[in-house]
Amino acid sequence: MSTLLKNYGLKATPQRTVILREITEAGHINVENLYEKVKEKLPTTSLATIYKNVHSLVESNLLTELFIEGRKTMYEIDKGYHVHLICSKCGRVDDFFMGSEDLIEFFSTYIDNKITLVTANIYYICNNCIQ
Known part of the structure; x- marks a missing residue:
């Protein structure tokens, strides 16, 4: 995950590394579920930290948003067009x-x-x- 973050010009922090690992494992996940999973590994992580990191990962095009009717926005690692x-x-x-x-x-x-x-x-x- 560190190499992936660096390829997108982002610092490989422990939070970002765990966030990416959890998103990769889940495939598609909303922020609240991501927060619960990250908290298991990094108990002091706040929901604000998750939002801040997800936002920067989306801005860098490493993550993409998935809008599903009637559900909270989900996120996935950018996989190109699909x-x-x-x-x-x-x-x-x-x-x-x-x-x-x-x-x-x-x-x-x-x-x-x-x-x-x-x-x-x-x-x-x-x-x-x-x-």
Whole structure:
């Protein structure tokens, strides 16, 4: 994690290292759940410290925000363009990597401006919830 932080021009503090490790393990996580996990490892860490670090990690483009209808903002390590598959019943979030370049090229024919970001959430009911 230290190398990753340094690659983004950020100091590798113990808090940032644990925050990134927990986000990596969770895949997608909101600040409150992240705070609980970090507190287990660094008990003196405050919620304000989590917010401050998450904000700086987002500003540096190391983390991206995930907005899911009806839920708190979640965060993930930037993985490039991908689609989120979200179960409408249990809330499970999976990443689906697809040819985003194809999407950008397709929509660029309809949009004169350069596309700067592609995000997509697909809501469905996962196999665990169907059974």
